[in-house]
Amino acid sequence: MAQGKELSLFNGITIRRIWHKGEWYYSIVDIVAALTQNEKPSIYWSKVKKRARAEGFAEGIEPLKLKSADGKLRETDTANRETILRLIQSVPSPNAEPFRIWLAQVGEERFQEIEDPSLMLERMRQHYRKLNYPEEWIEQRIRNDIVRNDLTDEWRERGAKEGVQFAVLTNEIHEGTFEVSIQAHKTYKLLPSKTNLRDHMTVLELALLSLGEATAITLHQDRDTQGFEGLKKDSREAGTAAGRARKEIEQSVGHPVVSNQNFLKQQRRPLGQLSMFEEEEDV
Structure with a gap:
């Protein structure tokens, strides 16, 4: 993790x-x-x-x-x-x-x-259940978080710096996948700028983002990429690949994948702080 x-x-x-x-x-x-x-x-x-x-x-x-x-x-x-x-x-x-x-x-x-990493995953489930998220969404969010953590581990080990460089790499994948930046995606969903966008994505948005990030992991490992510029190139390619999948899905379902849906109503309930969900990824 x-x-x-x-x-x-x-x-x-x-x-x-x-x-x-x-x-x-x-x-x-x-x-x-x-x-x-x-x-x-x-x-x-x-x-x-x-x-x-x-x-x-x-x-x-x-x-x-x-x-x-x-x-x-x-x-x-x-x-x-x-x-x-x-x-x-x-x-x-x-x-x-x-x-x-x-x-x-x-x-x-x-x-x-x-x-026992399953303890952390169960805490995540309980956190989102208290916010009345659907079970299907919760499981997709957990899978997305696992892939995200594996990806940032790769970046860290391959020479990218946390903070701005992580944010740039994340946005490369995101923009390639959805043809919209993280900040623009938040704006479309009417979210405050510091909100964790992933907590307001649809199941399909999360799945496609996971596809892009998993593709980036594969490219990094297959190429043994080192350094920020190489990782950035891989991330751009991974986002483009996930973007192609998105376009095929949109042709099948007949509407855009990028949704203006958010879960702000659920998040208005006062809850105890749960770690792990506070880190912003965007630039």
Whole structure:
């Protein structure tokens, strides 16, 4: 599975995190906000950081790119569970002990999913069932996510950089498949710009996108493609191939595959945050 950037919640506060070096790394500023309820957690953290340096455990802090409130990836101080537990001792808070328990729980969930990926898939099913998505759609969405994760693993291993390069490659496949960019597709569906488009695709749209992405995987592997430009060429070819399939389907069914259908009504229900669905793919 892809080692994607994800979110979790502690007492209703979003904690950004990323799977890095085989373990979770958490946004320290988010944790400070959760522990202290401080309106300016970044300023509070800058003071605590000086103390961390003096106490000799600042080496466990790593700046990693996480998505900020404006949707852009920005370097953010992060730390693994061991370092976070040490930091908690430097932040007086009645939430310290509940946070330690929460930290153990969210870490254990990820390890369980690595050992048994079916657990993650079942969490996805339950998430979409709570939103009243049709069962046929849910299964197609899961298949799409599996292919997507395999594709981003290929990109990562073959030298593409997460962020802009991943977005460009994704859009190449998407535009070749549907003859419309991701942003234009969102506009047609009347979706907010930061919405995850895949959560509003029809079963047929998802299936064709999976075809394009699976084709890209095959091209990358058959050609042993390395580097962004080569991956971009493969992605364009894969999208074109899926686009040919779309045109044949449209001739058979007698109407365009690209649909203005969305699932915004389902998503208005307040639900607990589920990780894995937050990462935007488009440029």
